[in-house]
Amino acid sequence: MKKITYILLLVVLTAISCTKLDMDPKSQLTDQNAYQTKSDLLGGLSGVYSTAGCYMDGLFKVNESCTDEAVVPARGGDWKSIDLQSLHKHTWTVENGEINNAYNNLSSGIAQANLFIKALKGSGLTGTDIDIIEAEARFVRAFHYYNMIDMFGNVPIVTDVVDPSNPPSNNTRAQVFTFLETELKEIAAILPATSDVGRVNVNAANFLLAKLYINAKVFTGTAQWDKSIEYCNKIIDAGVYHLADDYKSIFNYDNDNSPENIYAFRDNATTSTWGSGYYIHFFTLHYNQGPQFGLTSGGWNGFSTTKSFYQKFTPTDKRNYIFLVGQQLGPNGEKLYCRDGVTPLIFTPEYTTAEGIDNASETDGARVLKYIPGGAGPLYFLNNDFAIFRYADVVLMKAEAILNGAADPKGATALGLVNSVRARAFAAGDPLRALPSVDLNILLDERGREFTWELLRRNDLIRFGKFTAAWDMKGVSEPFRALFPIPSQQIGANKNLKQNDGYN
Numbered sequence: 001m002k003k004i005t006y007i008l009l010l011v012v013l014t015a016i017s018c019t020k021l022d023m024d025p026k027s028q029l030t031d032q033n034a035y036q037t038k039s040d041l042l043g044g045l046s047g048v049y050s051t052a053g054c055y056m057d058g059l060f061k062v063n064e065s066c067t068d069e070a071v072v073p074a075r076g077g078d079w080k081s082i083d084l085q086s087l088h089k090h091t092w093t094v095e096n097g098e099i100n101n102a103y104n105n106l107s108s109g110i111a112q113a114n115l116f117i118k119a120l121k122g123s124g125l126t127g128t129d130i131d132i133i134e135a136e137a138r139f140v141r142a143f144h145y146y147n148m149i150d151m152f153g154n155v156p157i158v159t160d161v162v163d164p165s166n167p168p169s170n171n172t173r174a175q176v177f178t179f180l181e182t183e184l185k186e187i188a189a190i191l192p193a194t195s196d197v198g199r200v201n202v203n204a205a206n207f208l209l210a211k212l213y214i215n216a217k218v219f220t221g222t223a224q225w226d227k228s229i230e231y232c233n234k235i236i237d238a239g240v241y242h243l244a245d246d247y248k249s250i251f252n253y254d255n256d257n258s259p260e261n262i263y264a265f266r267d268n269a270t271t272s273t274w275g276s277g278y279y280i281h282f283f284t285l286h287y288n289q290g291p292q293f294g295l296t297s298g299g300w301n302g303f304s305t306t307k308s309f310y311q312k313f314t315p316t317d318k319r320n321y322i323f324l325v326g327q328q329l330g331p332n333g334e335k336l337y338c339r340d341g342v343t344p345l346i347f348t349p350e351y352t353t354a355e356g357i358d359n360a361s362e363t364d365g366a367r368v369l370k371y372i373p374g375g376a377g378p379l380y381f382l383n384n385d386f387a388i389f390r391y392a393d394v395v396l397m398k399a400e401a402i403l404n405g406a407a408d409p410k411g412a413t414a415l416g417l418v419n420s421v422r423a424r425a426f427a428a429g430d431p432l433r434a435l436p437s438v439d440l441n442i443l444l445d446e447r448g449r450e451f452t453w454e455l456l457r458r459n460d461l462i463r464f465g466k467f468t469a470a471w472d473m474k475g476v477s478e479p480f481r482a483l484f485p486i487p488s489q490q491i492g493a494n495k496n497l498k499q500n501d502g503y504n
Contacts, residue, residue, distance in 0.1 A: 207231070305366050
């Protein structure tokens with residue numbers, strides 16, 4: 001897989017440390033000398049795109065660990081972290097380092113996009129191609145802001161390189177929503193109808209608008225289901241994407257041209273680096289696993305799923321390939337063992353120890369390996385592209401809006417839409433292939449099965465009113481947990497920031 005060539009600004013852009021939104025990145029490059037050609041701009045743009053790498057690390061840890069879909073238990077002294085275990089229990093505080101890392105990742109991405117856009121405007125380069133490149137950078141910035149409004153609510157809107165002596169204050173969640181709505185509509189008017197793999201087009205902007213509107217009731221207090229359908233239909237009518245016939249193909253190592261990938265993070269096993277590569281597979285695999293998947297190293301034996309989430313999948317659901325349970329085997333079919341060399345490596349959906357999340361065994365919890373390693377030669381990072389926006393979500397967002405009372409001008413039904421996605425997960429003739437009926441609870445479960453470990457579960461649980469409910473190793477939590485706190489480290493660096501309710 002080839003990424004857009006990294007030139008000129010890549011080192012500057014990727015070397016900037018993660019910090020607060022009012023960061024002042026330093027560079028020897030100026031607005032006047034940074035870019036001389038379109039090729040230079042594409043190099044800088046590649047660096048902006050690379051900031052979405054945090055989606056596979058910092059954001060994954062926070063957004064998945066706080067749901068019923070993932071848990072990071074302490075396994076003896078390994079993975080023993082108040083920050084991680086408190087995420088699943090919903091007992092995190094303003095001092096949580098993982099939440100601060102996620103805030104840093106997003107704000108750093110915004111700052112890098114701002115730096116690039118400022119330099120682009122100062123370059124003197126003009127033309128339609130230049131406008132598109134700027135719109136792509138604005139899109140990446142908007143995507144980071146979407147995650148900020150989802151996770152933190154009230155955050156500063158910053159669209160320029162900030163004077164450190166005058167740090168910004170919070171905007172309200174409603175103001176950030178309006179900013180995103182306006183920004184994405186402007187971007188959509190500039191982006192092309194299609195694009196090369198690795199670059200976004202108008203459908204990505206329309207997808208993010210549909211996602212913004214499906215969350216409008218949570219983000220602003222006013223539902224906008226009809227608008228979500230409107231933007232879903234724009235993507236459907238474009239005819240650029242469609243449901244893949246084979247679910248597993250969406251996540252294969254050669255998924256560059258998956259018909260579902262509207263916005264994907266390009267990955268490359270030979271050129272990826274820490275912070276910009278996909279390595280969730282190492283989060284979940286056991287220390288003695290790896291070679292059977294062509295990997296150069298064993299896993300870190302951390303992340304697993306809960307028993308109740310694992311049980312949402314029926315045996316004939318093809319999507320359950322993602323789970324590793326039972327006796328694990330080596331590359332030649334040999335039995336694998338735990339680190340003691342004696343205990344068979346048998347993953348169980350149950351958490352068998354009395355302490356559960358606070359002291360699990362090496363084998364507790366089904367592991368999730370959705371993106372299967374593959375390709376030429378041994379791997380550390382993956383060749384698989386990570387699907388951030390995919391077409392199945394368009395179909396299921398539309399079904400959700402209909403279930404919430406919106407009318408589809410095309411006359412689609414929620415049941416028909418859900419079953420169109422579900423069909424490929426079951427063999428022809430399987431009585432479970434088509435659901436007889438659908439409601440919001442059924443749809444939430446179906447979204448869980450379809451998008452496991454794709455960083456949608458937290459957002460879905462909140463929107464469906466289930467996020468504070470009790471589940472495995474977690475009791476009922478307070479309503480304010482639907483937003484993370486503004487980390488204390490951020491407020492300490494910028495006294496203009498205001499803490500979210502419930503965390504004072």
